[in-house]
Amino acid sequence: MREHLEDIPALVWHILEEIGTRMGKKIEGVQANTMQKFQRYSWPGNVRELRNIIERSLILSTGPIFKAEIPELAEKPDRSRRSSMGRLDDVEHLENVLQATKWRIRGKGGAADILGLKPTTLEARLKKLGINRRD
16 A cells, blocks of 8 residues: 555545445545545555554544544554454454444344454454453
């Protein structure tokens, strides 16, 4: 992605349409500041990182104009945040999706569907990470 910054707007829209449709959200525009940040970011995680940021932001969004927070441009990954089970931000992302779906794992619009996982895979991952429902 770093060599093809001009492709980022098209990628953003493609991902927004795909995930937005799955989540039942209609996005009519992207905040200019958000698109500028997407184009200036170095994308160490490549398209997967872009997709995760868009998905996380869509879960939390409430309007037709998409906006997202991305990591600081100069920030390097913090290796101390890694655990033996996975990165902390992955756990936070899972918890955000679970909260957004009211802990519904299975079915259309469930957490597994949004994350693109089989329900049994998600359940196993939650068990491995020690993530339990908190009401």
